[in-house]
Amino acid sequence: MATDGGIHHYARGEWHGPSLSHRRIRLQKGLYADFYHFLLLGEGSAELHFDNGEDRPLQGALLAFLPPQAGCDLSIAAGNAAHLVGASPQIMVDAIGEKVESYSLRIFTEQRKLVEVSDPPLVAEISPLISGLVRELGDPSRSSWMVASAYIRLMLMALWRGAGGERSEQRGQGETASILQRYRQLVEAGFRRHRPISDYAAELGVTADRLHSICQRALGRSPIQLLHERVVQEAKLRLERSARNIQEISDSLGFRDPTYFSHFFKRKTGLSPAGYREIARASAGSENSMLSSGYADWP
Incomplete structure (x- = not known):
């Protein structure tokens, strides 16, 4: 495991505030090539441009989760804002842990697809977690691996539940x-x-x-x-x-x-x-x- 001093090699947290011009951000680039990303879009619009040629318009308020396999660019329209959080495979392993729910979370995070949720209660639940992680990573005097891992664990649990993973397992097949x-x-x-x-x-x-x-x-x-x-x-x-x-x-x-x-x-x-x-x-x-x-x- 990395020391906390190297946390920015393993996690990213960015606030892209309103801008006068359109912005395009490559998610899986350089250090972030194998990162898992969480995108929190406020009121407004953005678009994902996938490497396979697909374009996905997004309309806030919205939360999106993208595994590394979903290579894409993010376009944020002028005047709109978004939080972007990324986690390396190493910190994801730590965040998922070895508890009863861990197997389900691992399978959930390995899906090769975008998970998009616009449910207002879920977005409201995860929003402070994402903004908290962005603040944590933005403060050089803090930037703790343990805190970052804890935030990501809470975000994953909320997203998995909100996307219906827990209900699906409870229904079962006999x-x-x-x-x-x-x-x-x-x-x-x-x-x-x-x-x-x-x-x-x-x-x-x-x-x-x-x-x-x-x-x-x-x-x-x-x-x-x-x-x-x-x-x-x-x-x-x-x-x-x-x-x-x-x-x-x-x-x-x-x-x-x-x-x-x-x-x-x-x-x-x-x-x-x-x-x-x-x-x-x-x-x-x-x-x-x-x-x-x-x-x-x-x-």
Whole structure:
């Protein structure tokens, strides 16, 4: 993780006040190439110009969330104003955390599309969070990583709920889907504890055999495969996006010793942790399918 002194390499917060002329801002440029962006547009108009040629007019008051894959320019009309907040993958990982809701937030943020919300109560809820983060990042005496991460977490939770994510999960698809979803959430909250599958099954109120059957039928994987994939996914992220050494990463993932962690990681990926990190650093900024670009590939 970066020190707070380098926070502006990992987060941006800008207030674009009313201007006499039209402005065009490239969102994913240079330092911000892989940033996730939140746009808060007040009363007025703006437009997004996507790299695929699509143009999306925006009319405030409005909140928009754009993942890095949604490469675009932002045009703000003369006389209008907007807040723009960006977060790097590193600070997004920290903001999303490892709680019960984290799995859902990860999937939500990996969608390759614009999320646009104009619901007045939601815009009113998120507006002070965005303006607070802009103030935090604009004050050199503060600019705390922890504060920035906390603001982004609150913004994500509000946006996910406002976009219907929580209601969609609650509706579910019957008992089987509910058990599978709850298993995913339990794994998300406790994958570092290396609990036996029988413990998860007992907490879900089903037998280990039934949990195995549900996972195999829905995803073609056993519960232990899903658990191990989640551990590997987290290991990849930490190897790619943190400065921790192998032993520290091993400890943070609940392994008894780094040698066991290295054997586990190589068995699952074909590479040692050090070898994977070397490839990740050499491939930074490229689309290498070996690398962990996010959590959407975790079923």
